[in-house]
Amino acid sequence: xxxxxxxxxxxxxxxxxxxxRIESVANIQAIADELQFLVQQEVARKGRECTFDDYTxxxxxxxxxxxxxxxxxxxxxxxxxxxxxxxxxYALERYFCxxxxxxxxxxxEHFTASVTADNLCLLSTDPNNVDKIYCYKxxxxxxxxxxxxxxxxxxxxxxxxxxVADIIDHRYIRRKKTIFTTNLVPAELCSRYGERIADRMNxxxxxxxxxxxxxxx
Numbered sequence: 750x751x752x753x754x755x756x757x758x759x760x761x762x763x764x765x766x767x768x769x770r771i772e773s774v775a776n777i778q779a780i781a782d783e784l785q786f787l788v789q790q791e792v793a794r795k796g797r798e799c800t801f802d803d804y805t806x807x808x809x810x811x812x813x814x815x816x817x818x819x820x821x822x823x824x825x826x827x828x829x830x831x832x833x834x835x836x837x838x839y840a841l842e843r844y845f846c847x848x849x850x851x852x853x854x855x856x857x858e859h860f861t862a863s864v865t866a867d868n869l870c871l872l873s874t875d876p877n878n879v880d881k882i883y884c885y886k887x888x889x890x891x892x893x894x895x896x897x898x899x900x901x902x903x904x905x906x907x908x909x910x911x912x913v914a915d916i917i918d919h920r921y922i923r924r925k926k927t928i929f930t931t932n933l934v935p936a937e938l939c940s941r942y943g944e945r946i947a948d949r950m951n952x953x954x955x956x957x958x959x960x961x962x963x964x965x966x
Contacts, residue, residue, distance in 0.1 A: 780844075781806075781813035787840035788833075804960075805833065811957050812837060816844075821955040823920075823927045827934060828959030834930035835894050838863075841928055842892050849889075859884055863892035866899040866913050866929075873912035874905045886919050893929035897941055914942040921949040 785801065788809065792799040801809075815824055824841075826834040842861055850860040862884050864872075869885060872878040885891055893913070902909045920927050931938065935956060939947035 777810070777813050777817045780816050781810050784809050784813055784837075784840055784844060787843050788836055790843075791836045791839045808833065808837070808957065808959060812841070815955045815957070821953060822924065823950075823954045824929075825935075825938075825950065825954050825956045826928075826930045826959060827932070827938075827956060829932060832959040834959050838892050838894055838928065838930050842890075845890050859888050861890045861892065862888040863894070865894045866896045869893065869916065870899045870903050870912045873910060874903050876905075886916055887923070887925070890926045890928065891916070891920060893927065896929045896931040897933040897938070901941070911942075914946050917942070917946055917949060921953055927954075 785806070789799045812824075812826075815821070826837055828834060842863055846861055864885060872881055893916075896913055899913060902911055904910070917927060933941060935947075935950075938950065
């Protein structure tokens, strides 16, 4: 007599808690697989071949877990230059557009926006860019690359402004998702943007570290 149970039988005998765990792992893996595909496409756009070692796959897995668990609304990818933070940022933008944007909606262009921290600051000094700044402040998901590389303060009609800190604060208050990359570690972010912004980040952001490791090459 064959005593080997079918997969359906095994699953039916599992507790609800174990079933949820299995489903959770499967969902995280599905997200990770899609992120890996999107990362590969972003690397190919740069004319490079893409390789995935254990270190790279761990970073992808961590980002997938952040998406799946949803415990923190926003995300910081931090680490030195050339380790894959910006590639992941672009991959995440495509991921969220594929899954959450309503492409039938005429306002879909305001679902996501992406900008470098330096360009955000430069645009903020010119009142003619008010529409762009409004979009960055109020889009559903904002992607900022290279936060901390911008100058600490900018002048707008003689007034000192801090555009990156201001937009982080604005989006926190309005419960908007923000994802950014930076070369600064969390303690340096506190020093750069102040304790108020650091408190916002500690409450609302997940932090994923990219160490000094060649990425996707």
